[in-house]
Amino acid sequence: MTQDTATLVAGDAELTVQGGNGCRIGSLRIGGTEVLRQGDHYGSFPMAPWCGRxxxxxxxxxxxxxxxPVNNPPHAIHGTVRDQAWRRSRGGDGAAVFTYDLVEPWPYAGRVTQVFELAEDSLTVRMGLETYADSFPAQLGWHPWFQRNLGADDVRIDFDAAWQEVRGADHLPTGERVDPLPGPWDDCFGMPDGVAVTLTWPGQLELKVTSPSAWVVVYDEQVEAVCVEPQTGPPNGLNTLPRLVTPIEPLEATMRWEWRSL
Structure with a gap:
């Protein structure tokens, strides 16, 4: 295990955090089964200081x-921290903490912190963004890539959203909201009481994704994986729903995965 990698074990769950690869979760094995799509660009990565496009x-x-930088023409996508090396700062039994100090191309100084806490039946990830200098708009979120198939039937995605953001031809929300439509999705949904999405691999595993945040992007247009992305604002939220990070008010977010065998 390298210095920038953390492996946590609780019961039959094993989590690997790759600090040197954007502080992403590179692996989550439950009962020996890998639930995340593997590869340098997959797993589950943090989105900061903005989410989506x-x-x-x-x-x-x-x-x-x-x-x-326009890294998904004509837009900028998923923030800057997923491509950077984070520093492991501390940790204890079942927990690991990493930090990253924002630099160019983000134009403002700030520090992002992620805390990972693993239990036998759950994972809790907390992220915070603080500044001691200029205030700036920002977002926080996560982009997990869950395996579509764990060896038998494809995963089922269940959720009850208050609305769906209408997506324009440019893949950005138009500002119009409609009742949630059937998939496939690459869409943002509003859950004002908090994100709650259940992934079920029939006969194998149930995993619930929850967050106090009110927004989630669901993406299931790939053959290999599905994504459930809790975030503090909608895509293009730096422009449409800015949340200021100030020296006295950081931005904080939490994501929790809770699972049980079927």
Whole structure:
């Protein structure tokens, strides 16, 4: 195990966090079964200081217009921290903590912290973003890639959202909200009482994704995997629903996975 990698074990659950690869969860094995899609760009990665797509890679902070690298033309996608090496700061039994200090191309100073806590039947991940300098708009979230199939039937995705954001041709929410539509999805849903999505691999495993955040993107258009992405705002939220991080008010988010064998 390298210094920037943490492996946590609780009961028959084993979690690997790859600090040097964007502080993503590289592996979660439950009873010896891997539940995340494998590969350097998969697992489950953090999204900060924004989630999903930011229109044309541009956002404003007051009167200042900023241009981000367009890494998903014509937009900037998924923040900057998933491509960086994080520093492991501390931890204990069943827990690991990593931090990353924001640098260019993000135009503001700030520190992102992730805390991973593994139990026999659950994983809790907390993320915080703080600044001791200028205030700025930001978002936090996670992008897990769950295996579509664990060896038998495909996973079933169940949730009850208050609304679905209408997605335009540019893949950004138009601002219109409708009753949730059947999949397949690459869509953002509103859950004002908190994210609650259940993944069921029939006869094998049930895993519930929950978060106090009010937004979730569900993506199931790939053959290999499905994604359930809790986040603190909708795609393009830096422009449409900005949340300021200030020296006295950090931004915080929590994601919890809880599972049971079937």
């Amino acid at each position: 930011t229109e044309n890679g541009q956002f404003r902070n007051g009167g200042r217009l900023h241009q981000l």
